[in-house]
Amino acid sequence: MTDKIVIDVKNIYKTFGSFRAVNDFSFSVNEASCFGFLGPNGAGKTTLMKMLYGKAICDKNKNTSINVFGYNPLENELPIKYLSGIVPQQNNLDEELNVLQNLFIFSKFYGIKKTEAQKRIESLIDFMELTPKKDSKIKHLSGGMQRRLVIARSLLNNPKLLILDEPTTGLDPQVRHLIWNKLRQLKKQGVTILLTTHYMEEAFQLCDQIIIMHNGEKVISGSPQALLKKDIESYVLEIFYNNQLQDEKTIDTSKVRLEKIEEKRLLYSNDINALQEISEKLQVGDYYLRQSNLEDLFLKTTGRGLNEK
Amino acid sequence: MKNNQENYPSFIKRVASVWYRHFRVYVRDFISNAMPPFVEPMIFLGGIGLGLGTYILDMNGQSYSQFLAKGLLVTSAMFTASFECTYGTYIRMEYDNIYDGMLAAPIRVFDLLFGEILWAGTKGMFFSTAVLSVFVSFGVISLESCLIAPIIGFFTGIMFSVLSLLFTSFVNNINYFNFYFTGIVSPMFFFSGIVFPTTNLPSFLQPIIEFLPLTHSIRLIRRVSSGEINNLLLLDVLYILAFCIIVGYLAIKRLNKRLID
Numbered sequence: 001m002t003d004k005i006v007i008d009v010k011n012i013y014k015t016f017g018s019f020r021a022v023n024d025f026s027f028s029v030n031e032a033s034c035f036g037f038l039g040p041n042g043a044g045k046t047t048l049m050k051m052l053y054g055k056a057i058c059d060k061n062k063n064t065s066i067n068v069f070g071y072n073p074l075e076n077e078l079p080i081k082y083l084s085g086i087v088p089q090q091n092n093l094d095e096e097l098n099v100l101q102n103l104f105i106f107s108k109f110y111g112i113k114k115t116e117a118q119k120r121i122e123s124l125i126d127f128m129e130l131t132p133k134k135d136s137k138i139k140h141l142s143g144g145m146q147r148r149l150v151i152a153r154s155l156l157n158n159p160k161l162l163i164l165d166e167p168t169t170g171l172d173p174q175v176r177h178l179i180w181n182k183l184r185q186l187k188k189q190g191v192t193i194l195l196t197t198h199y200m201e202e203a204f205q206l207c208d209q210i211i212i213m214h215n216g217e218k219v220i221s222g223s224p225q226a227l228l229k230k231d232i233e234s235y236v237l238e239i240f241y242n243n244q245l246q247d248e249k250t251i252d253t254s255k256v257r258l259e260k261i262e263e264k265r266l267l268y269s270n271d272i273n274a275l276q277e278i279s280e281k282l283q284v285g286d287y288y289l290r291q292s293n294l295e296d297l298f299l300k301t302t303g304r305g306l307n308e309k
Numbered sequence: 310m311k312n313n314q315e316n317y318p319s320f321i322k323r324v325a326s327v328w329y330r331h332f333r334v335y336v337r338d339f340i341s342n343a344m345p346p347f348v349e350p351m352i353f354l355g356g357i358g359l360g361l362g363t364y365i366l367d368m369n370g371q372s373y374s375q376f377l378a379k380g381l382l383v384t385s386a387m388f389t390a391s392f393e394c395t396y397g398t399y400i401r402m403e404y405d406n407i408y409d410g411m412l413a414a415p416i417r418v419f420d421l422l423f424g425e426i427l428w429a430g431t432k433g434m435f436f437s438t439a440v441l442s443v444f445v446s447f448g449v450i451s452l453e454s455c456l457i458a459p460i461i462g463f464f465t466g467i468m469f470s471v472l473s474l475l476f477t478s479f480v481n482n483i484n485y486f487n488f489y490f491t492g493i494v495s496p497m498f499f500f501s502g503i504v505f506p507t508t509n510l511p512s513f514l515q516p517i518i519e520f521l522p523l524t525h526s527i528r529l530i531r532r533v534s535s536g537e538i539n540n541l542l543l544l545d546v547l548y549i550l551a552f553c554i555i556v557g558y559l560a561i562k563r564l565n566k567r568l569i570d
Contacts, residue, residue: 016570047570055412056570078415082317086413092406096334105333108326109414111318154413 004031006161006192007052011063014047014056014216021047022058023216029209034183034193036207036224038200038294040302044216045196046089049163052194053080069160080161082110085154089165089196091146093153095138099130102138103153110157117156124152127182144175151179155186162186162193168202180205200294210294214302224294232297233257233268237275238288240264251278268292317415327416327424328431335432346385346439353381354447369506378444379534380503382458383526385440386433386465391494393429394473395486402477408568418565426470426557433466434459454534464549465526471557472522478563497523502531522552 007029014022022044029035037045050056052068054077066072071079094102100121107117125131128148133141141149147167154162162183168176176199183206187193197203203210204224211221220231242263251258251267255274259266269275272289279287318326335342357374368376401407411421438459445452476489500507500514501523510518518524525545532542 014570050570053413054417054569055409078317078417081413081415088409088413090406090409092410092413094330094334094407094410095405096337101333105326105330106414108329109318109323109411109416111316111322111326111415153410 005029006031006069007035007194008065008067009052010065011061012048012051012066013059013061013064014044014051015059021216022051025213025216025218027211027218027221029192029194031192032187032190033208034187034195034206036203036210037194037196037213038198038203038210038298039196039213039219043213043302045213046165048213049165049194049196052163053077053084053086082157083159084161084163085151085157085159087150087154087162087164087167089169091143091150093138093146093149098134098138099125099136099141099149100134102149103156106153107156112157120156120158124155127155128152129178144171147171147175148179151182160190160192162191164193164195166196166198169198176202200298204294212298212301219301220297227297228292228294232292232300234270234292235268235272235275236290236292236296237267237269237279238264238290239267239282240286240288268296320420323416323420324424324427327411327421328428330411331425331428332431343435343439346389346436347443349385350378350381350440350443351447353377354443354449374449377504378449379455379530380527382437382440382444382455382530383461383465383523384498384503385436386462386526387469387494387497387523389432389436390429390466390469391473391490393432394425394470395477395480395489396483398425398474398477399480399483399486402564402568403483412568418568419561421568422474422561422564426467426474429470429473430463430466433469434463437462437465450534454536455530457533458530461526461530464553465523467553468522468526468549468556471553471560474560474564475556478560478567497521502527522549525549 005028007027009028010026012022012025013020025044025048027035037048039045047056051058052066052073054073057074058064058066066074068080069083073080094105097105103121103124104117107121112120125134128151130145130148130152133145138146138149151164151167154164164183167183168179171179180202183193183195187206193206195203195206207224209221210224210227212219220227222230240263242260242265252274255269255271256278257268259268267275267278275289279289354374357377362373365373408421412418441450441452441455441458444450445455472493473489476486476493480486498504500510500518501521502518503523507515507518507524525548529542529545532538
């Protein structure tokens with residue numbers, strides 16, 4: 001993998017009325033890597049993505065600079081859109097056209113010649129396993145198929161950059177794994193991928209680097225593995241009801257961190273033996289001892305409250 | 310595969326591809342979409358020729374069928390462009406998210422709306438031509454006198470598409486288009502010289518009538534078809550061009566704000 005930086009964003013701001021959606025945000029992405037944005041709803045992930053290809057315009061600020069493959073979306077978004085494939089959060093297929101026509105019309109938007117377009121469309125619907133549905137109306141596709149078609153559409157112009165806003169939200173595990181495999185193949189071919197997701201599993205599977213953001217700001221960033229190692233204990237003991245944990249005060253807080261969420265107790269530790277000792281006094285089924293994951297880290301850094309008011 | 314990012318399509322190709330999208334969708338249901346401009350003038354011929362026309366024998370030296378037929382050449386363009394760029398645009402923008410999809414491709418809001426306006430102009434031209442062909446084949450008007458109709462239809466389509474887009478830029482509830490059709494389109498149908506000559510209206514209304522876009526389309530058709538061509542018609546042409554540019558500019562500017570966060 002090269003270390004060539006292809007996206008470089010510095011001190012970007014975005015305000016909607018009095019609401020600051022993105023606040024002094026900076027990041028850079030290496031070529032052919034997968035970069036993930038995690039954060040609760042309303043954290044500013046989508047807005048951030050949109051600002052990269054001119055769908056949203058960032059606030060005027062003298063410290064702001066955006067560079068996407070050598071182009072500034074504020075000056076000319078067209079080359080950026082030409083080299084990018086964009087998968088928005090909401091499917092926006094043309095319901096007045098069928099599967100093939102959707103792709104064909106889009107190939108015209110990119111100025112792809114007809115014979116070349118036919119070749120690419122055929123290989124893309126095959127790649128996304130949509131060939132049996134090629135003459136179907138959009139309405140007759142399942143959510144997973146529509147998503148695959150939107151991804152196929154984003155690949156029409158052999159993009160160097162893929163911008164995926166929650167590509168697998170609401171899809172079944174089979175489709176998710178299929179999409180993950182396809183994305184890994186594309187990364188191998190040298191495509192740079194930007195991704196937002198709520199699935200910690202997805203970030204862990206695909207991303208080389210992640211940023212957890214909250215209220216438009218960066219909370220932590222790094223590779224998923226490094227973050228797990230550095231920012232959260234290795235193991236968690238979940239105890240579902242506090243009355244099962246009678247000796248709360250006897251817990252050795254030098255080894256175990258206790259978190260209380262209403263009736264639930266969460267005990268974090270790098271020492272699995274310490275947690276095991278506690279769990280032995282509990283009934284099977286009242287607790288869950290496991291390795292910590294990105295979701296724990298996510299909740300630790302962004303808090304447990306609901307973020308949409 | 311080599312992929313040079315400077316190779317994004319030119320402005321003309323971008324606009325043409327947007328136009329083509331609308332064309333493709335339109336011809337998909339061509340029979341049902343193309344029926345109204347052919348059938349409606351026939352219904353009109355029945356209603357006027359057999360009914361109302363027998364009461365009004367002379368209208369500025371022509372039969373009432375003839376008088377009204379010339380009006381319908383432009384109102385058909387007005388209606389089709391108005392529907393296209395009110396309900397059509399609103400549904401594409403707010404319900405189907407078609408524009409969001411298109412804006413992910415190398416297309417700017419300006420390209421998108423320019424293509425949309427051209428498409429509405431094309432539909433206006435098609436509707437005027439269809440209506441003309443019916444009236445000519447039934448012998449109501451002569452082809453030579455109204456050869457200008459497709460061009461007027463095109464510009465009438467453009468005028469009503471930019472006006473509709475401007476109205477749409479203010480709308481955030483699809484039912485508000487009732488205000489547009491009842492408050493703007495219907496009065497124009499009756500007070501722009503389509504169903505009766507506007508010279509019959511009180512003089513204080515005349516400036517208002519001159520302000521309406523349809524007045525100028527219909528005047529051009531009537532004067533050119535009756536051979537009364539003079540320099541004053543240049544004012545109508547100028548009005549139409551100015552209207553397209555000014556209202557078009559405002560509509561695109563306002564919709565740009567709506568489509569870009």
